[in-house]
Structures are given as structure tokens and as C-alpha cells.
Amino acid sequence: MKAGAPERLIVDGKRLDGRALDEMREIEARIGIFKRADGSAMFRFGNTHAVAAVYGPRELHPKFIRDPKKALIRCRYNMAPFSSYERIRPGVSRRSVEISKILKEALSQVVVLEEFPKATIDVFVEILQADASTRCAALNAAVLALADAGIPMTDLISSCAVGKVDGEIVLDVAGVEDNYGEVDMPIAVTPRDGKVVLLQIDGILTVEEFRKALQLAKKGCQKVYEVQKSALLEKYSEEDVNAVRDE
Amino acid sequence: MLFETSENYVRKLVADGLRIDRRGFEDFREIKVETGVAPKAEGSARVTIGNTQVLAGVKMSLGDPYPDTPNEGVLIVNTELVPIASPTFEPGPPDENAIEISRVVDRGIRESKCIELEGLGVGEKVWIINVDIHVLDHDGNLIDASALGAISALLDAKIPKYDENEEKILYGEPDRPLPVRDIPVAVTSGKISGKMLLDTTLEEESALDARLTVTTNKNGEIVAMQKGGSGFFTFEEVERAVELSVEKGKEIRKILGGIRD
Amino acid sequence: MGEDLLVSDHQLVIPGQDLARGYEYLPGKGSFRAGEFIRSKVLGQVRLKEKVINVVSFSGVYIPKPGDGVIGVVDDVQTTFWIIDINSPYKGILVLSEAVKEFVEIPKTDISRFYDIDDVIYAKVVNVTKSKIVTLSMMDQRAKKLRGGRIVFITPSKVPRLIGKKGSMIEMIKEKTGCQIVVGQNGVIWIKGEREDLATRAIVEVERESHTKGLTEKVSELLNGKDL
Numbered sequence: 001m002k003a004g005a006p007e008r009l010i011v012d013g014k015r016l017d018g019r020a021l022d023e024m025r026e027i028e029a030r031i032g033i034f035k036r037a038d039g040s041a042m043f044r045f046g047n048t049h050a051v052a053a054v055y056g057p058r059e060l061h062p063k064f065i066r067d068p069k070k071a072l073i074r075c076r077y078n079m080a081p082f083s084s085y086e087r088i089r090p091g092v093s094r095r096s097v098e099i100s101k102i103l104k105e106a107l108s109q110v111v112v113l114e115e116f117p118k119a120t121i122d123v124f125v126e127i128l129q130a131d132a133s134t135r136c137a138a139l140n141a142a143v144l145a146l147a148d149a150g151i152p153m154t155d156l157i158s159s160c161a162v163g164k165v166d167g168e169i170v171l172d173v174a175g176v177e178d179n180y181g182e183v184d185m186p187i188a189v190t191p192r193d194g195k196v197v198l199l200q201i202d203g204i205l206t207v208e209e210f211r212k213a214l215q216l217a218k219k220g221c222q223k224v225y226e227v228q229k230s231a232l233l234e235k236y237s238e239e240d241v242n243a244v245r246d247e
Numbered sequence: 248m249l250f251e252t253s254e255n256y257v258r259k260l261v262a263d264g265l266r267i268d269r270r271g272f273e274d275f276r277e278i279k280v281e282t283g284v285a286p287k288a289e290g291s292a293r294v295t296i297g298n299t300q301v302l303a304g305v306k307m308s309l310g311d312p313y314p315d316t317p318n319e320g321v322l323i324v325n326t327e328l329v330p331i332a333s334p335t336f337e338p339g340p341p342d343e344n345a346i347e348i349s350r351v352v353d354r355g356i357r358e359s360k361c362i363e364l365e366g367l368g369v370g371e372k373v374w375i376i377n378v379d380i381h382v383l384d385h386d387g388n389l390i391d392a393s394a395l396g397a398i399s400a401l402l403d404a405k406i407p408k409y410d411e412n413e414e415k416i417l418y419g420e421p422d423r424p425l426p427v428r429d430i431p432v433a434v435t436s437g438k439i440s441g442k443m444l445l446d447t448t449l450e451e452e453s454a455l456d457a458r459l460t461v462t463t464n465k466n467g468e469i470v471a472m473q474k475g476g477s478g479f480f481t482f483e484e485v486e487r488a489v490e491l492s493v494e495k496g497k498e499i500r501k502i503l504g505g506i507r508d
Numbered sequence: 509m510g511e512d513l514l515v516s517d518h519q520l521v522i523p524g525q526d527l528a529r530g531y532e533y534l535p536g537k538g539s540f541r542a543g544e545f546i547r548s549k550v551l552g553q554v555r556l557k558e559k560v561i562n563v564v565s566f567s568g569v570y571i572p573k574p575g576d577g578v579i580g581v582v583d584d585v586q587t588t589f590w591i592i593d594i595n596s597p598y599k600g601i602l603v604l605s606e607a608v609k610e611f612v613e614i615p616k617t618d619i620s621r622f623y624d625i626d627d628v629i630y631a632k633v634v635n636v637t638k639s640k641i642v643t644l645s646m647m648d649q650r651a652k653k654l655r656g657g658r659i660v661f662i663t664p665s666k667v668p669r670l671i672g673k674k675g676s677m678i679e680m681i682k683e684k685t686g687c688q689i690v691v692g693q694n695g696v697i698w699i700k701g702e703r704e705d706l707a708t709r710a711i712v713e714v715e716r717e718s719h720t721k722g723l724t725e726k727v728s729e730l731l732n733g734k735d736l
Binding site: 038039056057058059068069110112115116118119147148149150151152153154156190191192193229232233 | 520547
């Protein structure tokens, strides 16, 4: 453990921020937050705040990278310089390139790319505040922005992280846990089909602990899904829907 | 485009329970590890898995530590997909594929804590350990080959002598072996036609839906994991990949046992 | 309503949501079959047409389909065809034979004398291939070059709202403003007349308030000069 670590991160079954081991931080999600983009959304886990914008499907340049059979998803994950205590140097980093890649791959699993041959769907995610699980928040926001843009998808994607802190498997690592925790395991699943579309682990887990972590993650993703669902349905109130019915 | 037709062929074959080179789904190609191949490096290794060939070199220099770990050495992993290895590799800065390999390899080494970084301070400075992975021939399964190359080169590495009066590193004059206490091994399960395959070839990878790399340590614990590709895994498949990795990791670790002797 | 139906007509649904179980119903626009289920592909509203379950999305770019009337701008002029920007990820192609009735001696003709870059046209989509090659035609009664006037964009999925029941909304705007208005299915609207500003404001109002109740009254008030 690094210098400056608190002696214990779990006291009497509670974490330092008062949460139970299987408790998530407060979650918030909204769609249609930007005017210019074709679709947009925000997603927040406590102090981790991601916003996403989608442009497209639109024409892809240069021509030679077009796929005549399906659309391409391009994804940019970026952390705002002021999102973290230590300033994030603007521009691409190895970390941001890798995260952008895995987000793009996860999204490609649900978007019906075949409907838009040759075109591109551009997904931009900015992390405005970072307190662990930024890639999960990014993915949760991105999939909502895609839905807001009217892009066809076979399912949503819900993502959260499980970690190991003080030898215990906990849901949604945050704050000091992120700095001194032993394991971080971000995961993303399609809520209807239970497909695992993103999975990473940093840190040591026994096979038994891993199985436990997987079960806890399932539960967490389900919670995220409920919030995403409400965010999508809330944009159009009952009254609005009735208005459309009168058309 | 090159593999457009073989992609369908691979899918069909795998669906029928077969592989082009007649291996079982859970068999690796022959693995060869040769160390000390780059004499001017502090450590080096050439790893071949079938036709895939990777060269890894360790270079060490003195530099500044991270502020929060003042006495610990610093590990930096970099991968170059050099253009000689494949017609699809282009010169230029590392692309997302090269970066992903670097970061997956880095994670396995870092999280397994296999290098004892704590004792690597020299005065105000610390040893910077640069692991450079050069992919020379791409016939699939680059992540496993690169990870194997990196840990082999680290096992081969010797810290050079340091002349404190002259403040100079005496390259070519080994002082002591780099302290390495564990051997992380990455094993990647590829998914094709709904089946799980180990050690996929380039041709097979043209039909790859998704892959899951699980890195394990000598205790059989998971130290790192990475899902890649735009396909998905079921929860059952994830658990199977973990079992396979633990099992194969043990076998592969045996091959590396001799490096330190 | 069969027992297999899991949603009601006009219900708001999200991507991946189960709409029906079993094989009595058929997937339509915005829905797909996943095993024994029919699921929604988009965020939108269920529209049942007998046994077909459609989901109408509230947003999305314009994807051309045959029969649509679209407004486009000439992007490029080639030797025997024009490339038309139709406010979509896919450009439209207008070939000479679909554009001009007279005989044209190609080697001696610069076809920009028929349609030149930046000309605005109202054309018919005649064909869309699997790889989204979109061919347009001017061989239609309503197809024409649109001279002068101005262009307004609205969300393509809101075009039916702008047209209204049996054209009631657009007819009201035309009548009250005295403007010529052409509505493209691609969300591009052309307006020409002395009161273009008022017509534009009315169309923007439809775009902005399309999901609310009493839209017709709101637009009518605006057109009658009542302050909103």
C-alpha cells in the first residue's frame, strides 16, 4: 500500500463514505442535453461525470475507409484537463486511446451498423469530473446519446465497476478506495441478453473472488439499466406522447 | 479484404469443431523462448508461437520516480507493430492496436507485482525499466506472444553497474539480476462461431468475434483481464476463459522456468 | 389485441425492449425479431398496424427510401450525372436520362446548363440500393427546380407533423402567409413569398413544439399575429 493510505477502508461492514459493500453511489442520467448534436446524454456516478454527444450517421471521409456493408463507429474518450486533482494534459494519451477503442468495440455490439453502409457514427465522450469508473460512465452516457440520436440498437449497454478493497469485493469503487483499493474490474453488459461487451481487471483476484465479483457486477449493471431506462422515457412526458397520438 | 473468403471458411470449420491447422480448440502452437538475443540490452527475449515472432528488449536508465512512490523503479511498456510484420502495419506512431497490447502487457506485469520495484532507487533517482516489444512476424495471438516476450526479457534482465563518482551507468557490466518474483502469463481465448479457441492464428483472427485475455500469476490468481473485439461473451464463457487461462498459464510458466537458472 | 402483445399502441419504448412474444406478430419499422420476441430497435412510439409492430423514432437523420420527395442542392456536376446533397449520410445521384427530356449530345454538352452547382431541386427518390446508392428523378409532376426563396431544416421524423392531418398544418401556413412552400421528406423545407419570415417562424414552432398538445392552435395564433 502506498504512503498516506487510511488504515482501514472498511469499518464494521461500511465503507468510508458510508456505503454498504454492495451499494452504488448516487446515479443520475439525462438525455438531450446538447442542442447541436444529433444525440446527447450525461451520466453520473457520484463525482464521476460524463457527457456524450453523437453525430451521424453521416458521410465518412476519406472514402477508402468506408465499409460498403456497414457503418463505422468512431469513438473519442477524453478527460477534461480540470477533471482530476492532477491536471490531465490535453491531447491523446495511451490510456485514452485504449479506452476509446474498447468503448467503440462495446458499442459496435449493439448498434445495428448494417442499416447505414459506408457511413460513420461519431461518439464523443468528455469526462468532466473523474472519481473512478470513468469508462463505465462514458459508456453509459454514450449508449443513451445513441438512443437519443434515434440510432437503431438491439439493446442498451449498462456498465459499472466492482473492486476489491480491504480484502472485500465491493460495488462501485470510489474516492480513496480508488487510490488504495486492490482491484478494479469495470464490466459492461447488455441488460436484455446478458452479453458481456466490456471486461477488464487490474489487480489480483482468486477465481472464487472473481465469480463473486461477477455476480455483484450483474446486480450493479441492473441498477444502472433502471436509471438509463427512466432517463430515456422521461424526455417524453405522457402528455407529449398523447399529443403525438392526436396527430 | 485479403481474408474475406477465408473468414467464412474459418467460421464454418470452427462451427464443425475443426481448425485449419488441425489443432484442438484448447491447444497452443509450439512455443519457443530464447533469451539474451540482444546483447546490448539489459535483458531480451525472442518468443515464437508458431509463425508469430516477437522480440522484446529491456533497457534501463536512471530517472525521476513517480511523486507518490519515491523509492520505486518505473516500468514502461511499449509495443511497435513494425511494418515488416504484416502488410497491414504502417510506419508511424503506435496505433490503437499497438497501444492496447502495450497496456494489456503492462497491466499483467504491474498488477502481478512481479518486479520488486521497491529496491530500485539510486540516490534521488530510480531505475527506469523500458520494455520494448517488437512484433516481427504477425500470425495471430500477438497479446500472448508479447506478454510472454516481455516477462522473458525481464527474467533475463540484469541491472547494470552504476559508477557513483562518475555518475555514469556502466552498460554491458551487469551488477545483479533484476529482482523478479513472479511470472505473469497472459492467455487469450478467442471466440469464433460461438466457440472458444486458444492461440488463434491470423487467419482465424479474421473471423474473430471477440477475445478475452486473462493474465494469471504463479498462485493461479487472476492479475489482469481485457476483453477486446466487438463481439461479446456470456458469463459462462467468461468463467471458462478464466479456467483455461489458469490451466494453460501453469504449462507456459514451466517453459520459462529455466531462464533464471 | 392478442395475448402475445407486451405493449400497447402508442406506448413509449426503448431500444431492446420486448414488444411481443411468439410468432403472431411481425416486426416492422424500428423493430426486429430476436428469437421468440419482437423487440424495439429505437427510442420511440409503438404504432400497431394489424399484426405489424412499428416503432416510430422521435429523432434520427434522413435515410432515403423510394417514393420520397426530397429537396436537395446540386453538389457536383459530372459528365452525365449530378450529385445532389439531400441532407442525409447518402448523396443522391441524378442521371441525365432522369433529368432532361430532350436529346443531349453528351460529348458536346456541359450539362451544368440544365442544373448547376448550388441549384436547389425538388426531386423524387426512385431507387435505393443495398449499399445506399440513391438515384433521383425529375420525371415527376411535382419535381422542379426551386428558384429563389429560402431553405429551412427540420428533424426529418417531424415532417408528418408539419404536414398535418391531410395536409391541414402546411395548408394553414401557406394560406395565412401567402407563401409557396415545398416540404421535402428529408426535413428540408423551401419557402418563397413576401412573408417568408412569418412562414419560417411557424415552421420553427412546429419543430420546437411538435411533441406538445394544441400545436395547431399555437401555430394559428402565431400566424394571426398574436404574441407568444
